Amino acid sequence: MKYIEEFQNPELARRLLDDIHTTATRPWALMEVCGGQTHSIIRHGIDQLLPEQVELIHGPGCPVCVTPLEVIDKALEIASRPGVIFCSFGDMLRVPGSGRDLFQVKSEGADVRVVYSPLDALRIAQQNPDRDVVFFGIGFETTAPPNAMTVYQARKLKIRNFSMLVSHVLVPPAIEAIMTSPDCRVQAFLAAGHVCSVMGISEYPPLADRFKVPIVVTGFEPLDILEGVRRAVRQLERGEHTVENAYPRAVRPEGNPAAQTMLQDVFEVTDRAWRGIGVIPHSGWKLSDRYRDYDAEHRFAVGAITTQEPAACRSGEVLQGLLKPHQCEAFGTTCTPRNPLGATMVSSEGACAAYYLYRRLGTPTSSTTAPRETTPVA
Amino acid sequence: MCLAVPGRVMEIEERDGTRMATVDFGGVVKDVCLEYLPDLAVGDYAIVHVGFALQRLDEESAKRTLALFENLGLLEEEFGDPWQQAAGAPQEAHK
Ligand code: SF4
Numbered sequence: 001m002k003y004i005e006e007f008q009n010p011e012l013a014r015r016l017l018d019d020i021h022t023t024a025t026r027p028w029a030l031m032e033v034c035g036g037q038t039h040s041i042i043r044h045g046i047d048q049l050l051p052e053q054v055e056l057i058h059g060p061g062c063p064v065c066v067t068p069l070e071v072i073d074k075a076l077e078i079a080s081r082p083g084v085i086f087c088s089f090g091d092m093l094r095v096p097g098s099g100r101d102l103f104q105v106k107s108e109g110a111d112v113r114v115v116y117s118p119l120d121a122l123r124i125a126q127q128n129p130d131r132d133v134v135f136f137g138i139g140f141e142t143t144a145p146p147n148a149m150t151v152y153q154a155r156k157l158k159i160r161n162f163s164m165l166v167s168h169v170l171v172p173p174a175i176e177a178i179m180t181s182p183d184c185r186v187q188a189f190l191a192a193g194h195v196c197s198v199m200g201i202s203e204y205p206p207l208a209d210r211f212k213v214p215i216v217v218t219g220f221e222p223l224d225i226l227e228g229v230r231r232a233v234r235q236l237e238r239g240e241h242t243v244e245n246a247y248p249r250a251v252r253p254e255g256n257p258a259a260q261t262m263l264q265d266v267f268e269v270t271d272r273a274w275r276g277i278g279v280i281p282h283s284g285w286k287l288s289d290r291y292r293d294y295d296a297e298h299r300f301a302v303g304a305i306t307t308q309e310p311a312a313c314r315s316g317e318v319l320q321g322l323l324k325p326h327q328c329e330a331f332g333t334t335c336t337p338r339n340p341l342g343a344t345m346v347s348s349e350g351a352c353a354a355y356y357l358y359r360r361l362g363t364p365t366s367s368t369t370a371p372r373e374t375t376p377v378a
Numbered sequence: 379m380c381l382a383v384p385g386r387v388m389e390i391e392e393r394d395g396t397r398m399a400t401v402d403f404g405g406v407v408k409d410v411c412l413e414y415l416p417d418l419a420v421g422d423y424a425i426v427h428v429g430f431a432l433q434r435l436d437e438e439s440a441k442r443t444l445a446l447f448e449n450l451g452l453l454e455e456e457f458g459d460p461w462q463q464a465a466g467a468p469q470e471a472h473k
Pocket residue numbers: 312313314315316318325328329330331332335336340341342343344345352
């Protein structure tokens with residue numbers, strides 16, 4: 001497939017790796033923000049091919065992982081109500097709430113459906129006028145425009161039996177929270193390419209300035225990630241801290257203006273609790289007042305919910321890059337993708353699941369000062 | 379779920395006043411909403427996420443990026459600091 005294979009070319013990966021090995025003279029800690037990138041890094045073994053000095057810290061950018069427990073519990077409660085058809089992306093099914101998950105709620109008789117696109121949920125609402133159709137609208141800035149368009153269409157087409165449970169999260173405030181945390185070890189960021197495809201890159205120069213961190217907008221294929229790392233390391237070695245776009249084929253500086261206009265109409269900024277991390281000010285979007293009638297939280301007055309997180313789960317530390325998944329005692333023993341204790345073990349974008357899936361059970365090998373002969377990149 | 383993948387526009391039509399397309403993802407074909415990229419034409423590539431085209435893929439930039447990778451190391455040898463190279467900076471031999 002065009003735009004994929006060329007960016008997995010092992011020969012070019014070798015060149016990028018050589019360059020990184022030549023450039024890196026000191027230890028550096030880089031954070032990839034996006035869970036899609038974490039998945040790609042572990043899957044292609046990129047972390048093991050990098051020089052010892054270059055450490056990748058996995059960031060909080062898996063929307064499934066950071067959706068607050070309280071919102072999951074609300075989703076479970078709404079999904080259990082008679083007459084409701086609850087629609088969700090597939091990877092939310094096994095995310096543990098305080099007691100159960102959507103999968104269990106479905107097996108107990110609730111009508112839970114997996115959709116590919118939020119527009120599919122809207123279609124289900126049109127086909128079932130006597131049912132209440134609720135879509136679970138989560139995700140980062142990449143998923144927000146599709147969800148926004150769906151709510152906009154629902155209002156335009158006057159589809160009154162449709163509503164959305166919204167819990168969107170935003171990348172720049174998360175970067176700010178990570179950088180201001182006292183335990184922060186991050187020296188550079190690989191920013192999430194597809195978030196920038198939508199939002200552009202204007203939010204990042206102030207962060208790079210304020211925290212003196214290089215921020216490199218990075219794509220998802222192996223070559224993209226290596227290029228992101230290469231540019232970040234080059235800046236670090238030179239003592240620079242600017243914003244670079246290493247993913248220009250999909251990211252224009254201004255982003256997608258049509259999507260941004262829609263986002264401004266449908267959503268407004270709110271404080272958001274990130275699962276495992278806590279409340280980050282101004283780090284989320286909720287439906288704006290204009291769309292209140294389509295807000296599931298408003299429509300289904302869900303009472304006070306007491307949430308309970310399993311004590312053994314250390315996903316909060318994993319999400320902040322303070323702990324590698326295999327350092328958690330439950331990892332691979334009481335906690336597996338089939339029986340996840342925390343959300344980071346559910347989605348393949350979650351660091352715990354990525355480590356489990358690709359058998360990262362021990363510490364990464366430390367014999368990578370020179371690039372190895374074979375590369376699993378292709 | 380954050381996955382957004384490149385796809386090629388095959389056909390475009392209006393549905394319920396919404397611009398929709400069928401998009402080919404290397405064999406898998408899906409319906410995709412084009413409202414955020416109304417100028418997208420048949421044959422164009424775009425980044426698609428949960429049924430929405432979010433950004434056009436730019437052929438020129440893709441080529442430039444790949445060319446940059448091809449030339450990595452070569453440019454350093456050509457224009458790098460010869461003093462530093464002579465002093466034995468850990469340069470690896472490049473083909
Ligand atoms: S391995 Fe399981 S219990 Fe441990 S941090 Fe990850 S999700 Fe939580």
